[in-house]
Amino acid sequence: MGKKILIISSEHTGHGHKSITEALCEKIGNNRDIKIHVVDGFSLGGQTLLSIGKLYGPITRKAENLWKMVYNISSDYPNLINHFIEELIRKNFLKLLEEVKPDLILSVHPNFNGSVLNILEKQYIKIPFITLIADLVNISPLWADKRADFIISPTVEARDKCIEYGIPAENIKVLGFPVRAxxxxxxxxxxxxxxxxxxxxxxxxxxxxxxxxxxxxxxxxxxxxxxxxxxxxxxxxxxxxxxxxxxxxxxxxxxxxxxxxxxxxxxxxxxxxxxxxxxxxxxxxxxxxxxxxxxxxxxxxxxxxxxxxxxxxxxxxxxxxxxxxxxxxxxxxxxxxxxxxxxxxxxxxxINPHAAEDILQFIINVEEHSYEAAAPSFSYN
The missing domain is CATH 3.40.50.2000 (Glycogen Phosphorylase B;)
Incomplete structure (x- = not known):
């Protein structure tokens, strides 16, 4: 039976998160042993969170100072942001887990690292969780949650910032930035x-x-x-x-x-x-x-x-x-x-032309190792 990877991405906050996801998905090809399910994390929060995500375009086009304020607030109060999003997505996220039953979760958006890990922790759900950073140098604390099994970094600079945030160096893998073929x-x-x-x-x-x-x-x-x-x-x-x-x-x-x-x-x-x-x-x-x-x-x-x-x-x-x-x-x-x-x-x-393959192979290896050790444990109550 094929292994399932759940990717939490974004459709409306720029195009980068979606492009990264596509770069990974195209490397799966006809591999029937791996199944990928992609979800827009903002859609899990209903119309409220989806509307917030859709504000990214207008704000970055017309109000850069407002965007800077939003970014600074999220960086200064990551636990507040995580809790806010956790409350909005909890019901739909748990429903999604029940439907997909993933063997591993990959997050490519900072808003869904701490929030998802909060839910998994409180529900006693044990599923390997990996973060794939989509930024290069200026890394928000939202990317760096110590509870993630691994953090995949595109650059040494991003890795070093994660270490500043307290992430153990052995939990960070620098594998490059995935680009569509x-x-x-x-x-x-x-x-x-x-x-x-x-x-x-x-x-x-x-x-x-x-x-x-x-x-x-x-x-x-x-x-x-x-x-x-x-x-x-x-x-x-x-x-x-x-x-x-x-x-x-x-x-x-x-x-x-x-x-x-x-x-x-x-x-x-x-x-x-x-x-x-x-x-x-x-x-x-x-x-x-x-x-x-x-x-x-x-x-x-x-x-x-x-x-x-x-x-x-x-x-x-x-x-x-x-x-x-x-x-x-x-x-x-x-x-x-x-x-x-x-x-x-x-x-x-x-450029590393094999970054997408390297990242995907690393994820598969983590998933296989975790799967052999113990199947994911689900508890939705």
Whole structure:
């Protein structure tokens, strides 16, 4: 009989948690010995919690200071957040356990670590529980619950932060950041080093929510360089309409504008440079596709140090102000794109293309070891 893994993810708080989940699920393939059941953790809390989750997009687009306050509160009072969510999800979570009967639980969202572990502990339910951190440097205490059997970290920086929070080092495994297979180049679309024999292909994006000064960036590029610009406005419909009205009229076919698209991998693979926010998921997808990044900003809180994480490893360049773009691009393109090609090389050396497989194999090994030791114990009363 196949083993069952319950993944607690999120559909509406950005796209990163969903992408991580998809990266893991696609590695299961036709393996009938492993069954994965994915649930949006926010849906377990009914309309109240689901509505809170759906506020992520509007808040991060329009009120970064409010988001910073929310992040700081959750970091300062993790037990309060855990208790609040525990109360909202308890009934539906226990019902889900009874239906799925998982052999292991994997959480890829910080809001469902302590809250779920609280429920399991109070109900005397013994199921192996693993946390997969979806952030890179600035780790909220919500990620670091000592009761988790293991915490999987994408970076050494995240691991060190967990240790600061009191997690034993032996309970943390640094296995990389899982990226969906379609973002990796193969023999047919292998990245070639940049040469000045064609217009520079620029991609401007800012995560699934579509934030940032995309219009200004596009104008600087198109006014000063031989280039084409592709913009992904994400779920921000008003931004897409605004960009189409202003940029297409002025620059014509040199500009292409998309809303939310599932083909972002094709756009990355076709680009020489990607302008993006410091979103962990977007950053690692750009690294996987071997597309040098110019990072133009980051959400306060969990993304704050991500731009400098990328710059430290020569994975991209940090641009603090749009006025710096002309100088940055000019420098990258000097000497037949010497610095741009250096970034391409560093990305190739940095990325672990097998991170999703490594994580999944680790989870399976934990599950098999736990299953052999003792079958999960359920008590719903």
């Amino acid at each position: 379609r973002f990796f180049r193969n023999s047919t679309n292998k990245k070639v080093f940049y040469r000045k024999d064609a217009p520079l292909k620029c991609l401007i994006m800012s995560g699934g929510e579509g934030v940032g000064n995309m219009k200004k960036i596009a104008e600087i590029l198109l006014d000063h360089f031989d280039c084409t610009v592709t913009i992904v406005a994400g779920r921000n419909v008003k931004l897409k309409e605004k960009l189409e009205h202003s940029l297409r009229r002025q620059y014509g076919d040199k500009v292409k504008i998309y809303g939310f698209t599932k083909n972002i991998h094709d756009l990355m693979l076709a680009s020489d440079i990607a302008f993006t926010r410091g979103s962990p998921n977007v950053m690692f997808e750009a690294i996987a596709s071997n597309t040098p990044m110019i990072i133009t900003g980051a959400l306060p809180g969990q993304e704050e140090d991500n731009p400098y994480f990328a710059e430290k490893s020569n994975l991209g360049v940090v641009c603090k102000n749009t006025n710096e773009i002309k100088q940055i691009i000019s420098k990258l393109l000097e000497n037949d794109g010497e610095e741009l090609n250096h970034i391409i090389n560093c990305q190739r050396k940095f």
